[in-house]
Amino acid sequence: MDRIPILKLGGALIVTIQVDMHDRLALALEEDLTAMIARTGARGVLLEISALEIVDSFIGRMLVSIAAVSRVLDAETVVAGMRPAVAITLVELGLELTGIKTALNVERGMALIQARLAEEEDGRGGDRDRHEG
Amino acid sequence: MTIDGTEVLKRAVTEDEAAILGDWTGALRESGSLQSGRIREAELQTQAKAVLGQFRDALAAGGLDADSEGYASLRETLADISRSRAIQGFTPTDTANFVFSLKEPIFEALGRTSGADASALAAGVWAVGKVLDRLGLHTMEVFLASREEVIGRQGQEIAELSTPVVRLWDGILALPLIGTLDSARTGVVMENLLQAIVDEEAEIAIIDITGVPTVDTLVAQHLLKTVAAARLMGADCIVSGIRPQIAQTMVHLGVELNVVSKATLADAFAVALKRTGRKVVRQQTSTEELR
Numbered sequence: 001m002d003r004i005p006i007l008k009l010g011g012a013l014i015v016t017i018q019v020d021m022h023d024r025l026a027l028a029l030e031e032d033l034t035a036m037i038a039r040t041g042a043r044g045v046l047l048e049i050s051a052l053e054i055v056d057s058f059i060g061r062m063l064v065s066i067a068a069v070s071r072v073l074d075a076e077t078v079v080a081g082m083r084p085a086v087a088i089t090l091v092e093l094g095l096e097l098t099g100i101k102t103a104l105n106v107e108r109g110m111a112l113i114q115a116r117l118a119e120e121e122d123g124r125g126g127d128r129d130r131h132e133g
Numbered sequence: 134m135t136i137d138g139t140e141v142l143k144r145a146v147t148e149d150e151a152a153i154l155g156d157w158t159g160a161l162r163e164s165g166s167l168q169s170g171r172i173r174e175a176e177l178q179t180q181a182k183a184v185l186g187q188f189r190d191a192l193a194a195g196g197l198d199a200d201s202e203g204y205a206s207l208r209e210t211l212a213d214i215s216r217s218r219a220i221q222g223f224t225p226t227d228t229a230n231f232v233f234s235l236k237e238p239i240f241e242a243l244g245r246t247s248g249a250d251a252s253a254l255a256a257g258v259w260a261v262g263k264v265l266d267r268l269g270l271h272t273m274e275v276f277l278a279s280r281e282e283v284i285g286r287q288g289q290e291i292a293e294l295s296t297p298v299v300r301l302w303d304g305i306l307a308l309p310l311i312g313t314l315d316s317a318r319t320g321v322v323m324e325n326l327l328q329a330i331v332d333e334e335a336e337i338a339i340i341d342i343t344g345v346p347t348v349d350t351l352v353a354q355h356l357l358k359t360v361a362a363a364r365l366m367g368a369d370c371i372v373s374g375i376r377p378q379i380a381q382t383m384v385h386l387g388v389e390l391n392v393v394s395k396a397t398l399a400d401a402f403a404v405a406l407k408r409t410g411r412k413v414v415r416q417q418t419s420t421e422e423l424r
Contacts, residue, residue: 020361082369094359096391098386104334 004029005035012044012113013037014106018051023075026062034065034130037073043120045070046112050081060095067100076101076116080109138260139196141235141243141253146189149242154185156238164230180214185235197260199267211268212275219279228276232269235405294320298329304336305405306368307398310346319355323362330368337405338363341398343374353388359391369393369408372399 004025007014013036015029033045047063067077080103081089090097103109138366158181162174189208195203199244211232218228296318301307308326314316326338338357345352360370372394376385383390395401406412 016302082365082367084324084331084366087327087362088323090361090365091358097365102365102367104330104336108336108367122388 003032006032008040008042010034011042011117012046012110013040013042014046014048016051018047021052021059021062026059030062030066030069031063034069034073036066037070037075042075043117045075045077046106046113047077047079048109049079049080050083050088052086053083053087055086057093057095057124059088060093060097063100064095064097065098071099071133074082076113078103078112080104094121138256138258139192141169141247141257142239142260142264143189143192145190145239145242145246145257146185148246150185150189152245153235153238153242154182156241157185157235160234160237161231164227164234171223171258174324178394180210180231183210184214188235192264197264199264199271204268207268208271210373211272215272216276216279219276220283221363225273225276229269229273232265232272236265239265291353292318292321296325296327300329300333300335300341301402304334304409304412305402306330306333306335306338307341307397307402308338309344314352314355315346315348316355319359323359326359327362327366330363330366335368336409337369337371339371339373339398339405341401342372342379343376343398344377348379348383348388350373350386350388353390356390357392371395371404373398388404 002019002025004015004017004019013033015033019025025081036042037045045066047066052059063079070077078101079097082102101112103112158178161177161181184207191199191204191207193203195201198204203214205297214231218231239261240258243254243261247254247257248269287385291312297308297309299307306326306329308322310322314322324409326340329335330338340356342356348356356372358373363370370392372390372392374397375394395404395406
């Protein structure tokens with residue numbers, strides 16, 4: 001069974017989804033990612049989904065649950081590069097991914113994660129988060 | 134003894150065609166469709182001649198049943214005329230009169246051909262009334278359908294025109310909404326906005342609803358959906374241009390718009406500039422230091 005690779009870059013994990021997600025793949029990803037966060041102590045997760053063309057309610061919920069699990073393990077999830085059609089579908093499904101940060105592309109997503117990492121190195125001062133919807 | 138009105142009518146139209154055509158074009162000329170200048174006399178005469186010729190043929194082929202096969206070409210001609218009138222901007226009366234004004238000349242022709250035979254005249258009048266009324270209605274139906282088509286097309290054009298996405302600054306988009314928001318339009322608006330966010334790599338989108346006349350629960354929901362979708366793409370939305378009355382109505386209706394909102398587009402733009410780390414300063418004009 002194929003799996004989605006998870007890359008470690010500094011204090012962040014990068015996941016790029018290049019294939020059509022099916023349910024089992026999504027579940028495997030959630031498992032792998034959780035294990036990886038625990039092992040590496042990563043503080044940020046970047047989910048790059050610009051190649052994802054089709055979403056259903058299950059994949060939407062999986063995004064939410066990945067973010068929730070990561071938060072429990074003190075890593076922040078940023079979803080980057082969502083296509084317009086996917087965004088519309090998720091909103092129509094009522095999945096607004098509240099609590100997950102979003103970014104237009106990988107560059108901005110990494111900037112968000114790096115900002116958080118830098119902040120924490122500054123002695124955990126001043127919670128200057130960008131607002132979350 | 135019964136007299137066949139169709140036969141009487143057929144005879145009158147065939148024998149007296151020239152006179153009928155003359156009277157008819159005369160009536161059309163007086164009726165005022167020419168005065169408006171929308172159609173030339175020669176064109177009107179050509180149309181009248183074609184219609185009368187086909188009417189004669191149709192009578193021979195299809196009798197009095199205006200829906201029958203024999204009338205197909207006449208119906209087609211009338212539909213063309215009616216359609217072009219709808220586009221040229223004729224009134225419904227003008228269009229209907231084109232057919233109805235044929236009655237009088239035919240009545241007169243019937244009078245001439247039947248002579249003193251009152252029952253033949255009555256049968257002929259009944260026959261022509263029946264056929265021409267049906268044809269008149271057909272003309273009106275086509276006229277209205279063409280009008281509807283024109284209106285539909287205009288509506289579509291308005292919908293397309295009124296959802297532009299403009300770039301205010303590097304990474305800042307504005308979406309000035311004009312007109313009522315319904316589901317269909319919100320779909321278009323959402324798609325345009327999201328595509329523009331991708332194309333322009335925008336960070337902030339300002340949705341200006343100064344031109345939206347009413348905001349009810351449905352419109353608010355549509356707005357929220359658009360904002361949520363834009364957020365999923367990684368762009369922030371600011372809603373601006375909520376008029377005082379609308380703000381009051383929204384609060385009274387219990388509509389909650391959980392987004393950043395500003396009174397005017399200018400305020401929203403200022404916020405957007407600030408968030409992207411820019412600010413606008415006045416060029417120094419005097420010794421006085423301006424912040």
